[in-house]
Every structure is written in C-alpha cells, then in structure tokens.
Amino acid sequence: MQLVNLKVPEEQVQFLEAVRTGLGQQQGLFFPTHWPQLDCDTLLALPLVERSTRIMHALFGDELPLTQIQQMIDQAFTFPAPLQRVKGELYCLELFHGPTLAFKDFGARFMAQALAKAQQQERVTIVTATSGDTGAAVAQAFYRQPGVQVVILYPKGKISSLQEKLFSTLGENITTLAVDGDFDQCQALVKQVFDNQALVKQLNINSANSINISRLLAQVCYYFEAMAQVPAERRKDVVFAVPSGNFGNVTAGLIAKAMGLPFKRMVAATNINDTVPRYWRDGAWQPNLTQATLSNAMDISSPNNWPRVEALLQQGVISRAELEAVAVDEDDTQLGMRQLAADGYVSEPHAAVAYKALKRSLQPDEVGIFLGTAHPAKFKEQVENILGCPIALPPVLAKCQGETSLSIDIAADFSALAQVLQTLDSHA
Numbered sequence: 001m002q003l004v005n006l007k008v009p010e011e012q013v014q015f016l017e018a019v020r021t022g023l024g025q026q027q028g029l030f031f032p033t034h035w036p037q038l039d040c041d042t043l044l045a046l047p048l049v050e051r052s053t054r055i056m057h058a059l060f061g062d063e064l065p066l067t068q069i070q071q072m073i074d075q076a077f078t079f080p081a082p083l084q085r086v087k088g089e090l091y092c093l094e095l096f097h098g099p100t101l102a103f104k105d106f107g108a109r110f111m112a113q114a115l116a117k118a119q120q121q122e123r124v125t126i127v128t129a130t131s132g133d134t135g136a137a138v139a140q141a142f143y144r145q146p147g148v149q150v151v152i153l154y155p156k157g158k159i160s161s162l163q164e165k166l167f168s169t170l171g172e173n174i175t176t177l178a179v180d181g182d183f184d185q186c187q188a189l190v191k192q193v194f195d196n197q198a199l200v201k202q203l204n205i206n207s208a209n210s211i212n213i214s215r216l217l218a219q220v221c222y223y224f225e226a227m228a229q230v231p232a233e234r235r236k237d238v239v240f241a242v243p244s245g246n247f248g249n250v251t252a253g254l255i256a257k258a259m260g261l262p263f264k265r266m267v268a269a270t271n272i273n274d275t276v277p278r279y280w281r282d283g284a285w286q287p288n289l290t291q292a293t294l295s296n297a298m299d300i301s302s303p304n305n306w307p308r309v310e311a312l313l314q315q316g317v318i319s320r321a322e323l324e325a326v327a328v329d330e331d332d333t334q335l336g337m338r339q340l341a342a343d344g345y346v347s348e349p350h351a352a353v354a355y356k357a358l359k360r361s362l363q364p365d366e367v368g369i370f371l372g373t374a375h376p377a378k379f380k381e382q383v384e385n386i387l388g389c390p391i392a393l394p395p396v397l398a399k400c401q402g403e404t405s406l407s408i409d410i411a412a413d414f415s416a417l418a419q420v421l422q423t424l425d426s427h428a
C-alpha cells in the first residue's frame, strides 16, 4: 500500500513504514492515495474476524501474507461490536466491549500487532496524548510488550477519575504524565517531541495517536460490522452519526465508504468545541480556545485528522454532501441522555452528542446509527447525576478504582517532558 505525506507529497512510504514512523516530515500525516474497491455483498455475509482480515488484506496485503493479517486481527478483535436497537430504526453501535471499554481498543490493539510486525530496532518509545480513552487503550494494548516503553500525557483534572485509573495504575513499561494544561497543549507537546529529530532518533519514538494510520484502518472494520447487522434492503438508507474530537473515527467511516460500503451519509457530531461545524458552514478554519464539556474526550478544537478528511474530498472518493457537521451544546447533551434513558437505553455524554446530532439530521425514510464510543460506567458520576439512577461498575473498572495512580505531575512545557523522556532512557 502506497501512502503519501499530506504535507510533503514527495515523501511516499509503505504501510509498515508509516506504522513505524507515525508522522512524516514536517509533521505531515501519511495517507493512502488509492482505495481498493470491495465486494460488499460477499463481505457483509462473513463473521467479524474473517471479514476484517479480508478488508485489511485488500489494503496492505502486498506487504504481509494473509495468514499474518488473520493472526493480527484474531489477537486484536477479541470482542464484539453489537448494533443495539434503541427504538424503531434508531440504533447504537456499541464499540465499548473491549478491555478498556471504549472504541479506541480496536485501533490500539491492532496497532500493537502492526507495530510488532513493523518494529526493526529493538526498542520503541511510544509517546501519546490522551483526552481520556486513548491512554487506557494504548496502555493496555502495549502493557508488558517487550521492547516497548509507553509515555502517556493527559490534561490533569480534565478526564474522569475512572478513565485515569485505567491507565495510571499499571506501572512497569507504562509512564503517565498529568500535564498542567488542556488536551490541545498535551497534543502540542507530543508534536514538539516529534519535531526534535535528535530525541526521536535517540529513543526511537513513535506515537500511538490516531495519527498512526494503523489505528484508523482498524476502525474501518467496525463500520462494515455495523452494516452487516442491518437488513440488506435497508443498508443504502443508513446514516452514521459519530461523536468527534480528533476526527479519526469520522475518517475511518469515510474510508469505508470510499471502499464501497453502501451507506448513505455521515454526521460528524461535536460538542461546543465546534471548529469543524463552523468551518463546514462558513469555510473559515478558526479554532477557539478549548472548553471543558461533559464529553471530555471530544474537547479538542484543532482536530489532527482533519487533513485526511480534506484529502478524501480532494481524491474525489467522498463528496461534500456525504458529510454533515453538527455541534451539540451541554444542555442538549444532557437532554439526549434523558431521552435515551426514557427509551430504556442508558448511555453517556459522547454517544448522546451523536444521538442529538442524528435526531436533528435524520429524515423519515432513513436508518440512524449513532456510535457508542464508551461504556456509560466510565462516566459513572456524570451519568448518575444526570439520570438519577445508579450505574454498576464492570469488573475492570471495579478492580482499578481502588488502586493508586502512579502519574507524575508536569508543567505544559517541553523541557519538563524532555527531562522525563531522558530519565526513561537512562533506566532502560
């Protein structure tokens, strides 16, 4: 599979090299130039692992044999993605049945497999910023993986305590840094690390953010899994609504469409951090200061996957009309959670943002699917406050709840981060 650096088009790499390096020159994102066309009728009749193996094989099968891709998918996709009916033709695609109860398990677990294949040098340091769920998914996916050090940055006090406990209590090869700042600052720090070629070389640094193409491609698979659960005659009327922060999930859905998955259109739903909805409406890219919301994993005003969405439009494989962008405010998010609960479906703020955006956009003849990106118990306190009913903790959360966070506090400052990275190196 040929990928091009979206900022430096002369830089072209193969899939495994893009996995290994994460970002290209000048922090450019790698992105494929062509999309294989799939026979969706055949694919949608297959079970998840077999179908996903064929999708990945179509994408980068020139680099790895089918049996290896099958093994990677087998190890990564060990949990289901059920389509849960809420009411009539409105469904939630539940992506939170993995080990850290968020959709990011799909991408992170597949990336761990891909990196193991791509790794040449003995040691790799993964430096990644998290707005909540990436940290846990990446930490669990790489926990105790030989030769891999993981450093996770997150905005101190701005993610739920259960989200934090899922990755900050592991220790061993997982170092977690509580940054005095917001997520955009964490993300900026990670980019600064990548700008520092000496440091990148010294520690063989990689990022597990959704800038890594392996994570995105893994996510393409669950859009197929959703459609496989919709009756064949209704598939062309499906509208997906995606709770969006960095827009990796939206990009993955658009890639599925570019490869021939026959759904109708997509609604990108944001909270009040609405850079994309305003841009889609007015044509001006004007990020505001990031504001804290109930859907904290989406508190992002400079979404780093956006250039990939633009690339799909430029390639002509997606049309503007196939993507809508809708912002949902805090009151509406709470209202969405109450409305879902009244229909017997307990959800959490991220999915509720997508649900409200979908309700605004959906036409009477369409089938609506909003993505459930996290388990409601990850936001236990908020969900209990808003819905007034108790939420039981699944075993993984109950276990880490009582454990002590091992995080180190640091300022939102590159020299503080560089110092931690150097200590890691000297301990290795």
Ligand SMILES: *Cc1c(COP(=O)(O)O)cnc(C)c1O
Residues within 6 Å of the ligand: 102, 104, 132, 133, 134, 210, 243, 244, 245, 246, 247, 248, 249, 250, 297, 298, 350, 373, 374
């Ligand atoms: C990461 C995350 C999102 C945003 O996904 P993007 O791919 O960054 O747009 C939405 N919901 C939850 C629960 C998340 O963890």
